[in-house]
Amino acid sequence: MAIPGRYFRHNEKHDVKKSSIYVHIPFCDIKCNYCDFYVQINHSKYDSLLTSLIKEIExxxxxYKDKSTFHTIYFGGGTPSLVEPVYIDKIISTLKSNFIFDENVEITLETNPGTVDAIKLKELRSIGINRLSIGVQSFNDNDLEFLTRNHSSRQAIECVELASKSGYSNINIDLIFSIPSQSFREWKENLQTAIDLPIQHISAYSLTLEPGTSLFYEVKNGFTSLSSIEHDTDSYEYLIDLLTKNNFLQYEVSNFAKPGFVCIHNLNYWYHVNYLGFGPSAHSLWDERRWKNYSNITRYINAVTEKQNGVKSEEFLNPTELYNERIYLGLRSKGIDLALFEKDFNISLLNTEGKLLTELMNNGFAIVEEDFLKLTKKGYLLCDEICEQLMI
Ligand code: SF4
Known part of the structure; x- marks a missing residue:
């Protein structure tokens, strides 16, 4: 289907130029068997990466300095908590002297249990980190062993408690379900442990097999197998039910927050607002232009030395891609704003996709609420398949 008319970003509706910044710190102590992020076990380029990040930010x-106000900074990785607070401080102060930030800027740092103590957590808090995202993955030691994580469940609990005592009132934990070592009972125990902790946000993902990872190799060669679809579905449904009952709002397929604690950085991605990414493998999006940096620390550093940025390639999103992204990002999160969709694409989804949408609504997969087309709990389970049917 050809897309006629104009197409705009979600944030233009309100004429608010909100934007986000992502900084990729690739260092890890080990490479977990399921992980396909760009990480570096060798830390020898620790100092030269900082020099390059600063050059790239400048x-x-x-x-872009005059084009937007920035509302979030997100340090992801890798394991950003492995670097010293002074390193993070240097990046934050460079960002703050080079861009305009909202006074309530949300600054998240990804952390792994075992990489921070009370002193480090307090130092990070004092330099402006106001949201911690802790890579717990599971509170069960068998699961952690299966995932080749290098921390224990005890360390995970201690890390969350220590973060809370160190002044963090906005804490996320990441959890993984459908781990082959994990029974349904153990998943329930995991969630109970989580909700008893002083956290405000949970990101929970089903274990997925990413090509190129050692888990992918093990499964393909029959050394292990993933959980069944039924187990996965039961775990996900239980997750939604339990968290909803415990005052966590589901605001995306995999994300749950207590009132007032949705992650602005996540929301900005799903609302398709502009963001700049710094560091190896970081992606950026500005209006219709999207670009990505080298996913190799040496190439990234060489590129920044040569041309002051680590960009490897760029593309311009065409109207069809923008249309599809609006569907995908909308249905994963707060829904598709039908009026805005019609304004931007000159297409009424309720008319053009009327038959399919009626079927989805009649079968309890979707609803229209306050002019937003949203997925229900049942619909979230089939989010990818439903998006596929609506995309062109
Ligand atoms: S700690 Fe996180 S980023 Fe590092 S290898 Fe493990 S999953 Fe990947």
Missing amino acids: YFSRL
């Missing part, structure tokens, strides 16, 4: 500031 370069993009000359292009």
Whole structure:
């Protein structure tokens, strides 16, 4: 289907130029068997990465400083908590002197249990980190062993408690379900442990097999197998039910927050607002232009030395891609704003996809609420399949 008319970003509706910044710190102590992020076990380029990040931030500031106010900074990885607080501080102060930030800027740092103590947590808090995302994955030691994590469940609990005592009032934990070592009972225990802790946000993902990982190799060669679809579905449904009953709002397929604690950075991605990414393998999006950096620390550093940025390639999103992204990102999160969709694409989804949408609504997979087309709990289970049917 050809897409006629104009197409705009979600944030333009409100004429608010909100934007986000992502900084990729690739260092890890080990590579977990399921992980397909760009990580570096060798930390020898620790100092030269910082020099390159600063140069790259200054370069993009000359292009984008006056174009937006930035509302979030997200340190992801890798394991950003492995670097010293002074390293993070240098990046934050460079960002703050090169871009304009909202006074309530949300600054998240991804953390792994076992990589922080009370002193480090307090130092990070004092330099402006106001949201911690802790890579717990499971509170069961068998699961952690299966996932080749290098921390114990005890360390995970201690990390969350220590973070709370160190002044963090906005804490996320990441959890993984459908781990082959995990029974349904153990998943329930995991969730109970989580909700008893002083956390405000949970991101929970089904274990997925990413090509190139050692888990992928093990499964393909028959050394292990993934959980059944039924087990996965039961675990996900239980997750939604339990968290909803415990005052966590589901605001995306995999994300749950207590009132007032949705992650603005996540929301910005799903609302398709502009973001700049710094560091190896970081992606950026600005209006219809999307670009990605080298996913190799040496190439990234060399590129920044040569041209002051680590960009490997770029593309311009065409109207069809924008249409599909609006569907996908909307249905994963708060829903599709039908009026805005019609304004931007000159297409009424309720008319053009009337038959399919009626079927989805009659079968309890979707609803229209306050002019937003949203998925229900049942619909979230089939989110990818439903998006596929609506995309062109
Ligand atoms: S700690 Fe996180 S980023 Fe590092 S290898 Fe494990 S899953 Fe990947």
